[in-house]
Amino acid sequence: MTTPAHEALYRAQHMVEMEGKGWAVFNPHGRPLEELPIIYGFNNGGSPGWWSAMLLAEDGTFLGAHACSHEDYMPHDLGILEGTMPQRHETFREHYPDGYRMAFVKRDDVRRNKGLLAAYERNQAEGEAAKEATP
Numbered sequence: 001m002t003t004p005a006h007e008a009l010y011r012a013q014h015m016v017e018m019e020g021k022g023w024a025v026f027n028p029h030g031r032p033l034e035e036l037p038i039i040y041g042f043n044n045g046g047s048p049g050w051w052s053a054m055l056l057a058e059d060g061t062f063l064g065a066h067a068c069s070h071e072d073y074m075p076h077d078l079g080i081l082e083g084t085m086p087q088r089h090e091t092f093r094e095h096y097p098d099g100y101r102m103a104f105v106k107r108d109d110v111r112r113n114k115g116l117l118a119a120y121e122r123n124q125a126e127g128e129a130a131k132e133a134t135p
Contacts, residue, residue: 021081023102036101040116041078043071043107060122080104
């Protein structure tokens with residue numbers, strides 16, 4: 001079992017390793033960044049040691065999740081940061097073949113982020129429409 005001191009050291013080392021990495025962008029057509037759809041990574045709550053990291057496309061499509069021991073690991077584990085989690089970006093490119101940009105929303109900011117809230121509303125509306133379409 002990891003001690004609290006070792007966990008803190010490991011997290012500090014991780015943060016130093018990730019320092020300076022920007023948010024990942026896939027822009028095959030060289031479009032202005034503000035025109036690219038956003039894939040939001042965010043802390044969806046949980047409890048210490050078992051935080052729920054989620055990925056939601058701007059259009060409301062769920063693109064993945066991950067359990068994290070600390071919010072500091074989420075941008076890496078979700079592929080938000082440049083050069084991280086290339087296997088996740090395969091899925092992102094399938095969903096947005098013409099490009100996308102990543103953004104991370106911390107737990108304390110989730111209820112204030114208008115873009116993420118709009119994506120969530122689209123997600124919920126799609127879920128309701130699917131329920132109604134099911135006989």
